[in-house]
Amino acid sequence: MKTDNWTLGNRSFSSRLLVGTGKFSDNATMLRAVEASGAELATVALRRFNRERPDEDLAGPLSRLPGLVLMPNTSGARDADDAVRLAMLARELCGSPFIKLEIHPNPHHLMPDPIETYEAARVLVKEGFHVMPYMGADPALAKRLEDVGCVSVMPLGAAIGSGQGLRTRELLKLIVRDSGVPVIVDAGIRAPSEAAAALEMGCAAVLVNSAIAAADDPVVMAESFAKAVVAGRAAWQAGLMPVSDSASPTSPLTAFLPA
């Protein structure tokens, strides 16, 4: 059977849905949702690692889920120095080479800081991390981050937790067109249809957290996202018909003319 795996660094993955682990009402629900999503990569904030209180530690129980790779994130970092320190500690604690680089110093809107993100990415790549930077949907920045050795880029669809969908659609298309590394849409996605749309436009994967955690039934929502991502990817491979501004007749109007 033909496989459709994709790679990050030296690891191959089949699921194109990545999940976040914050905002859930309890760990048991979070774990069931992660399992239902079929995700092979889940992100956890280092600040929610808590070895002293297993009842609220997010990293411990996730690391015991079979087939799941942890991708710690640097949420809480205000600048490159903070992010590098958090990344080092996270690798020490959970051993994963993946780091989701998040530097969003303004808590009011949580928009990523491109300058600090770029600086931290340079340092962390040299330190041997598989760096996955959360970034604004800026095509030039995406190439710059690829050039310094990031294994993916993670442009936002809309603000974190906003549920506004793919507001950056036109910029995402430019990033996908030019990118030599997987493009993962991170943040803004509310509905499975939006995740499918991201895959349909050629994104390699999506990362979803709030839309699952805030659903009335997070487990069923996680399953729905898993199906949507599969459908979106298949549609991309099948080749979407072009958008046209006029009707196209199924029988040619010029058939009566000699060839």
Place this chain on the structure above:
Amino acid sequence: MNPAPSYWAESAPWRAFADRASDRDVTAALAHSESGPKELAALLSPAAGRRLEDLARKALALTRRHFGRTLSLYVPLYLSNHCSGGCAYCGFAADRQQPRMRLDSARMEAEMEALRAMGFDDILLLTGENAPEADFAYLRDSVALAARRCHRVAIETFAMTREQYADIFAAGCAGVTLYQETYDPDTYRHMHRWGAKTDFAGRLDAPARALAAEARSFGLGALLGLADPVGEMLSLFLHLTALRKMFWKAEYSVSFPRLRRQAGEFRAPHPVDDRRLAQLIFAMRICLPTVPLVLSTRESAAFRDGIAGIGITRMSVASRTTVGGYRRCEPDTDGQFSVCDTRDPVAFCDALRRQGLQPVFKNWDAALR
């Protein structure tokens, strides 16, 4: 009196709007996506007081969106009740007759031990106004000691200079809480009878001094009961939004301390009842959707359980407002205020979980210092 800082904006025009806001103004404010002082005034109005359920629904949706189904927890640790201040409403004021003490480092270690055993990792250190027995150097050393024991240490003490704030952050302090107490200058003058705290403008500018020294987080608040609560909330909102423009990397939080009975028999001139307090919290949540809103154990278990996750996203728990209260190895002193919700962390967390909220003891890491 010193002039107010240049970024300070008067809330009076918005206060007048709150008095006359109509039901339509409330509907418009609820539908608005970027709420400013006009929307806040409408949501604080008597007309909005009749639509509390609508406000609560909007507040819940925004809280869920930005904070999920979680509630972060912290615990206060009173280091000292020595106080040079003369706040008319406070149980620690210098003219109250009560035993005074401060924790030395051994007793502080014991208190920290007791708190760590309860699972706390986010600690708020408190003192009275700057006094020779509990001065800046004592506070800085206490912060350093606490920072060796837990991930997040914050302070709620006296207003400081920018240089002192820089020193205290270097010692490991991650956040400052400092209430203006009241934003009404006349009430402020009347309530603060002597000492450094009589300087209204100086206190108003203290958050900017801390933030200029790169405070990571700053908690604002008005002591509810001292002055008209609508004016207080509007001024606090303008204060926070002005600070946020200047210091955009900091996290801000807002507390809702409501005056309760304490030593000295102070009676609040503008008492705030439960419905009113809920309205203030909902209105602030709607207008400050990303800002953590904080409620202490001054409030009842029933009120705290009801409002957890609707607007409030952060609470103290199991608080003792006396010095040396956790090990109970000290002679009894009067607390700064009386605790109403006396549940231990286990009972409190069980109540949160029953309503589908996850208590979070650690949401910070020492690596961020």
